[in-house]
Amino acid sequence: MATPHNRAANGEIAKTVLMPGDPLRAKWIAETYLADVQLVSDVRNVYCYTGQYKGVTVSVMASGMGMPSIGIYSYELYKFYDVENIIRIGSAGAYTDKLKVLDVVLADAVWSESTYGQAQSLDMKNWQYPSEELNRQIKDTALKMNKKLVSGPIHSSDVFYHEADANDVLRKMVDEEGLLCVEMESFALFHNAEVLGRNAACLLTISDSLVTGEELDADARATAFAEMVELALEAAIAV
Numbered sequence: 001m002a003t004p005h006n007r008a009a010n011g012e013i014a015k016t017v018l019m020p021g022d023p024l025r026a027k028w029i030a031e032t033y034l035a036d037v038q039l040v041s042d043v044r045n046v047y048c049y050t051g052q053y054k055g056v057t058v059s060v061m062a063s064g065m066g067m068p069s070i071g072i073y074s075y076e077l078y079k080f081y082d083v084e085n086i087i088r089i090g091s092a093g094a095y096t097d098k099l100k101v102l103d104v105v106l107a108d109a110v111w112s113e114s115t116y117g118q119a120q121s122l123d124m125k126n127w128q129y130p131s132e133e134l135n136r137q138i139k140d141t142a143l144k145m146n147k148k149l150v151s152g153p154i155h156s157s158d159v160f161y162h163e164a165d166a167n168d169v170l171r172k173m174v175d176e177e178g179l180l181c182v183e184m185e186s187f188a189l190f191h192n193a194e195v196l197g198r199n200a201a202c203l204l205t206i207s208d209s210l211v212t213g214e215e216l217d218a219d220a221r222a223t224a225f226a227e228m229v230e231l232a233l234e235a236a237i238a239v
């Protein structure tokens, strides 16, 4: 059943969806890792592909950037396409010098200043949480694959570019709560999963450090995430 933002037919999207922000990352993942792959939606150039990974049907769909965008796509996937699990696979900026560019992080809690939850369902909480079961599966898979995975609380922000005074207030919160890194979608994704009784997780690759200034360029951000993608795919076929 099509929606205003997704032209896939019923049954064309798998029960587990990998969700990068960038449509070109979705295309790269589909072309690199999936067999018998089909582009099932390209509304607004937000690509959604379904294919086979090691014989299991998996979809990969972009979310766009920010809470309103992932809010729409993830809601429709859960509610109208009966998707059970969404694993976000994003890039993030490190808040600590313990994280280096290309390190992979699994969010085990997410703090946000966003009013997404309040606007969506009068939920005033500033913390949201992933599915325990999905996170356990991802951690077990990382162990089996011998991949390094850092887990902890992260920041999901509505803003990429902050002015200095806002940044000072934010840094206080980051330090107090020990937030590891920042991205811009997981809070809305986890909220939607909670209100719709579905599962969500968020894997991130560090693309830049807000401590050291080290960063990946835009081309690398589209494709340098093989470690995270392979972990997400292996976890997706195990759930």
Ligand SMILES: O=P(O)(O)O[C@H]1O[C@H](CO)[C@@H](O)[C@H]1O
Residues within 6 Å of the ligand: 020, 021, 022, 064, 065, 066, 089, 090, 091, 092, 160, 182, 183, 184, 185
């Ligand atoms: O690489 P993606 O998944 O888009 O994630 C991060 O990158 C974008 C900002 O550059 C935001 O969407 C942020 O969450």
Ligand SMILES: O=c1cc[nH]c(=O)[nH]1
Residues within 6 Å of the ligand: 091, 092, 093, 094, 160, 182, 183, 184, 207, 208, 210
């Ligand atoms: O949201 C993001 C993503 C990557 N790097 C950042 O600084 N912020």
